[in-house]
Amino acid sequence: MSALSYDAESDLRDRRRAVRELGAALRELTEAAVSTEVDTETLVEAAEQVRALVPALSSARRERGQPATADDGRRPRRLYNPAAGPGNPIAPPMRVEIVDGIAIGTCTLGLAYEGPPSYVHGGISALLLDQILGHAHAANGKPGMTVKLSLRYRRPVPLTTPLRIVGRVVRLDGRWTNSVATISTADDPGTVLVEAEGAFVVPNSEQNKRLFGELERIV
Amino acid sequence: MSALSYDAESDLRDRRRAVRELGAALRELTEAAVSTEVDTETLVEAAEQVRALVPALSSARRERGQPATADDGRRPRRLYNPAAGPGNPIAPPMRVEIVDGIAIGTCTLGLAYEGPPSYVHGGISALLLDQILGHAHAANGKPGMTVKLSLRYRRPVPLTTPLRIVGRVVRLDGRWTNSVATISTADDPGTVLVEAEGAFVVPNSEQNKRLFGELERIV
Numbered sequence: 529m530s531a532l533s534y535d536a537e538s539d540l541r542d543r544r545r546a547v548r549e550l551g552a553a554l555r556e557l558t559e560a561a562v563s564t565e566v567d568t569e570t571l572v573e574a575a576e577q578v579r580a581l582v583p584a585l586s587s588a589r590r591e592r593g594q595p596a597t598a599d600d601g602r603r604p605r606r607l608y609n610p611a612a613g614p615g616n617p618i619a620p621p622m623r624v625e626i627v628d629g630i631a632i633g634t635c636t637l638g639l640a641y642e643g644p645p646s647y648v649h650g651g652i653s654a655l656l657l658d659q660i661l662g663h664a665h666a667a668n669g670k671p672g673m674t675v676k677l678s679l680r681y682r683r684p685v686p687l688t689t690p691l692r693i694v695g696r697v698v699r700l701d702g703r704w705t706n707s708v709a710t711i712s713t714a715d716d717p718g719t720v721l722v723e724a725e726g727a728f729v730v731p732n733s734e735q736n737k738r739l740f741g742e743l744e745r746i747v
Numbered sequence: 748m749s750a751l752s753y754d755a756e757s758d759l760r761d762r763r764r765a766v767r768e769l770g771a772a773l774r775e776l777t778e779a780a781v782s783t784e785v786d787t788e789t790l791v792e793a794a795e796q797v798r799a800l801v802p803a804l805s806s807a808r809r810e811r812g813q814p815a816t817a818d819d820g821r822r823p824r825r826l827y828n829p830a831a832g833p834g835n836p837i838a839p840p841m842r843v844e845i846v847d848g849i850a851i852g853t854c855t856l857g858l859a860y861e862g863p864p865s866y867v868h869g870g871i872s873a874l875l876l877d878q879i880l881g882h883a884h885a886a887n888g889k890p891g892m893t894v895k896l897s898l899r900y901r902r903p904v905p906l907t908t909p910l911r912i913v914g915r916v917v918r919l920d921g922r923w924t925n926s927v928a929t930i931s932t933a934d935d936p937g938t939v940l941v942e943a944e945g946a947f948v949v950p951n952s953e954q955n956k957r958l959f960g961e962l963e964r965i966v
Contacts, residue, residue, distance in 0.1 A: 539787070542787050543787045546790035546794065547790060550780055550794040553793075553801075554777060556798065557797050557800055560801050560805045560808070561770070561834075562827045562834065562835050563808045564804040564805070565808060565815070565816060570804070574804055575769040575771075577800055578775075578776050579772045581776055581793060582776055582779050584789055585779040585783040585789070585790075585793055586783070587785055588783065588784040589779070590784050592865050593865045609862070610859060610871055611862075611870050615780075616777075617780065618777060618837045640827075640837050642827065642829065643828070649828070650877045650881075650892070651830050651874030651875070651876075652874065655868070656870070658868070659870055662869075673862075673863055673900070674869035675899070676898065676899055677898040678896075678898070679896040681894050681895070681896070739863070739866070740865070
């Protein structure tokens, strides 16, 4: 992909910042909405006010299969990824860094991610683990799609507590990779709360064409 | 739990309706935000407008460990559940019904749930499957917590396509249950896209007390 001009690069940076700001604001509003105990009338008013904001954003929309202009394809991290994208209010606010090929995520989850009272929903733990495995695979040059994911829930994962999510590749074999990941609290990283084993595959060119058409890429 | 008076029951019904409305409005705004292609200035304005709505909802909040007043404990379905709660904008808009002890979910997912371009994120499929297994277990009198979840991704799950998620219990053994679940499109329910095997356990009274304290219940 050719380099962008200085102006285009600067515009893209501004746009990406605005996308992250909107994502952060919506994440804050979501957390307020699921934990609010204000009276019913205020809830009804809030719903109307939220709906009133939709048309301005909907006046120009991409459709399924169109990449977002804020994602220029040269940066591996997609802003709207539902597991770690800062522009997507659904995404847990997970920050990911790669250290020696190992993907390390950190986040603290609020009531929006609650399953059993005061603990993280098991499916949200799965979402975090699948995502961190994806980062580990990509960091090892094998960005792929999940084929198998096995999860073992050893202890409940607490809400409102800094978490540490670690993923590492254990085997590379052509287009296939195997990997393991864990969730623990940041304070007690040695005690595994949930662990995962994953098998991912990089689609071959025929699969890429069939699945993604003109996009022909999965990240 | 004692029956509510007519007025209290009517107030609760109104509150639950308002919670669902706010959830639906936020879900719509989230989908608009992740698919918008409006100019950067409009994104910045939208972020400010969203932030301006937070204080009204935040003026009274529950904390971790406090159940929502909109969930009265007599209805099994929690409004803020992040996998299927209509009051939680994170939750895929999955409707679940129980037919002969089998949990059947239906939903259509937008760009907010995108993993590989134009397909559902693998972790979101895991979230749906974990949730439908929970419904199947609860329908068989064993509301439990996930201990194991094994997922096999056979084909990518398309966005903007009506999906069918089916979960059933295959073995009941005291506090333990085993179950299986699948995701397919509504149009082609015989072709499995993702399948799951789960093992759940109902906490014993000592575990309930340790995990949930005074709440002493998991649903």
